[in-house]
Each structure stands twice: as C-alpha cells, then as structure tokens.
Amino acid sequence: MYRAYVSDVSYYSGKLEAYLRYAEIAHERIEVSTRVLRETILPATGFMKVPAMQCPDGQWLKDTTPMMAWLDAQHGPPSIYPADPAARFIALLLEDYADEWLWRPAMYYRWNFADSHRLLRHRLGRELSAGTAYNATGLGWFMRWRQYLVFVRGDGVRRHNEPAVQALYARTLQQLTVLLATRPYLGGARPGIVDFAFFASMFRHFALDPHSAKQMVDTAPAVYAWVGRLWNARVGIEGSGMLDDFASTDWDALFTEIGRDYLVYLDANASAHARGERRFDLALHDARYPRMPVVRYRVACREQLLRAYRQLPDEAQRTIQQRLKASGIADWLEAAADIPSGLDAEFVLPLKQHYPPARGWHGLKLLRGTPWDLPAPPH
Numbered sequence: 001m002y003r004a005y006v007s008d009v010s011y012y013s014g015k016l017e018a019y020l021r022y023a024e025i026a027h028e029r030i031e032v033s034t035r036v037l038r039e040t041i042l043p044a045t046g047f048m049k050v051p052a053m054q055c056p057d058g059q060w061l062k063d064t065t066p067m068m069a070w071l072d073a074q075h076g077p078p079s080i081y082p083a084d085p086a087a088r089f090i091a092l093l094l095e096d097y098a099d100e101w102l103w104r105p106a107m108y109y110r111w112n113f114a115d116s117h118r119l120l121r122h123r124l125g126r127e128l129s130a131g132t133a134y135n136a137t138g139l140g141w142f143m144r145w146r147q148y149l150v151f152v153r154g155d156g157v158r159r160h161n162e163p164a165v166q167a168l169y170a171r172t173l174q175q176l177t178v179l180l181a182t183r184p185y186l187g188g189a190r191p192g193i194v195d196f197a198f199f200a201s202m203f204r205h206f207a208l209d210p211h212s213a214k215q216m217v218d219t220a221p222a223v224y225a226w227v228g229r230l231w232n233a234r235v236g237i238e239g240s241g242m243l244d245d246f247a248s249t250d251w252d253a254l255f256t257e258i259g260r261d262y263l264v265y266l267d268a269n270a271s272a273h274a275r276g277e278r279r280f281d282l283a284l285h286d287a288r289y290p291r292m293p294v295v296r297y298r299v300a301c302r303e304q305l306l307r308a309y310r311q312l313p314d315e316a317q318r319t320i321q322q323r324l325k326a327s328g329i330a331d332w333l334e335a336a337a338d339i340p341s342g343l344d345a346e347f348v349l350p351l352k353q354h355y356p357p358a359r360g361w362h363g364l365k366l367l368r369g370t371p372w373d374l375p376a377p378p379h
Helices: 011-023 034-045 064-075 085-101 103-112 114-129 136-151 159-180 193-207 210-219 221-231 249-274 296-310 314-324 329-335
Strands: 002-006 027-031 052-054 060-062 279-283 288-293
Touching: 002 011, 002 034, 011 064, 011 193, 011 221, 034 052, 034 060, 034 114, 060 064, 064 085, 064 193, 085 103, 085 193, 085 249, 085 296, 085 314, 103 114, 103 136, 103 159, 103 193, 103 210, 114 136, 114 210, 159 193, 159 210, 159 221, 159 249, 159 288, 193 210, 193 221, 210 221, 249 279, 249 296, 249 329, 314 329
Parallel strands: 002 027
Antiparallel strands: 002 052, 052 060, 279 288
8 A cells, every 4th residue: 555645734735635536546644744754754755845655665756746647657547647649748738837836826825814824824733743842833833934934925925916926816716617617627527637736726725725715615616616526536436538638718818827927937947047046036927026936846847848848749749839829838849948957867756766864953944945946965
C-alpha cells in the first residue's frame, strides 16, 4: 500500500487526494506535523512540503505533476490524460496554469481576510504541532504571518493590485461555470487532469476558506457542486469515456488568460532567473506586481511545456497552432527562447537520491518560507 503524506488544508494535497480517491488507489493517508516534515519528508524528498508518497517498494514520489503522470501510467486505464497528442498537450498547459497561476489568489483569500485566517491558523496550528513540543496556538500565529508575508505580501500583492487578484478569482469562477453548464466535469463525461488541477485551489482553498467560499456559493453554485462531485468521483462509477478535445469555444476565455498574463509571467520569471536576480517587477494588463520572487521551479514549468510541445509530431503541432492562435499561445510556443532551469532530475520518478536531515530551524524561517523552490544538497 502507498503511504500518502498530506496536509488537511494543503492546495496540492487536495489535488492528489482527489485523484487517489477517483483512481481507487489503495493508500494510507498520513497528515503531517513539523516532526514528520523534518524527520521523514525532508530526508526522502529534499523538501519540507506535501504531498509526498512512499511506494510499496519503499521508493518516493513528490510534486503532483510528475507524480500523477507516473501513477496514471502504473494504474490506468482509463487515463486521466487525453489520448490525442494535441489534446494531451493542451491539458498539460491548463494543468500548469491552474497549478501555478491560481496560487496567488488562493493564498491571498486565505491569509488576507480575518474570517479565513482565523480558522486556518487554528487548524494548521493543531495539525503541525501534533506530537511535538510546539504550542498549537503559537504555531498557528507563526504560520499565519509566515504565509502572509511569504506568499501574499512576498508575492507582490499590494493594496493597489488587490482588485486585480480578486478579479482573477471572479473570472475563473465564471469561466468554470460556463464549462460546467454543458458537462459534468471539465474533462467531459468523466474527470481528467484538468479537473484535478483546478480542484487544487477550488477545493482546499476557495470552496472551504470562509471568505472565498461565500463568493463561490453566491456566484458560482455550479462550481461548488462540481467540487463535491469530483471529491466523490470513482473510476468504477464514472466509466472510461473519451476526454474533452478542447475544441469548444467555451475554453477560449481560459486560453486568453494564459496567453495574456500567465505566459508573460513565465517569461519574466525565467528571464530574471537567467540574469541571476532574486526579485523582479511584473506588469500585466490590469496591474503591476512589485518585487515578485524568482521561482526556479516555474522556470522548469516553462521549460517542460516548451519541451513537450517541441517533441510533438508535426500534425499535433499544427492542430495546436490552429486552436491556440487567437490567444497568442501558438506564437509563444514557436518563438519562446529556451531558458534552462537545471531541474530536470526533479521530474524523474521515483526519486533517485536521498537528502540530509534538517538541522536547527531549517524550513521554519518566517521571512523565507520552506525550501520549496530549491532542493537541499544531496549526500
């Protein structure tokens, strides 16, 4: 049996858990504490973050994008990825967007508004202090301010651009509502990888955190219903029908978001990384975000997308060019410069190396966050 290490309030834990439940993969669910993060997860994966999984043979998996692709290959069919190469690439593009671009509004709504952060600091404090000498209340306060300073304020959110962050959430709810008007799942008749990617933010953050949940219930009940439907989905019930091919114009609004904003961000972040910078200013169509952190992992996301596209057969590339031309994505795929991240090994599973144990306050730094971007040095 797999051992799945998760947090009950975690963005990516929700994504992985929904998939494990849907695919009916037998696993032991383990909620982590600071002790488990330091003594078990860090030496095995090089990171103090969840989700992570230990396979029945003792090997380890991390990072939901390669992890779910690996699990799908082991436990399918039916696969959660479209069989058509062009549709599969578009699904991976949407997964990357949902994983990385909705992170900012998810963290903003959780840690900026009192009705949400009061609840979450208590829940997180209890979870992380379990079985340790830490005081749950004190650790909850620590985590509230750490999360706010690192992942809200530290991610470029200021008073002048808060309306843009709020507008992104509102637009996303409307975009998903339009899609769900004609299908039970974003993937079509059954869940696909795009469902699980959007579920990451929509479940553990937007649908459960009080401030954002009220907006979803009031303005997007179809999305709220889809969240519950996906959490309860099982492959034995949903069947093995074809997944969506993304030909419907209902997807156009999301493609516009990607081409107009997300790819601009990926290029700016990668260029700053290539220059050896740690921060950069980002100007989008509706707001300016000062002192954004350079995230090496997202340099790797960009690299992985370009590599996946350039490895496609010519016919699949032509299909993608035609479908994504209007959004600007097609031109970007053809013209984007290669900027290496040096993180190729992080996408190879099962993991091949082990890491040293934590010392001192490693991973619990108030103004720096956990080492979620760069791995610890190997032995």
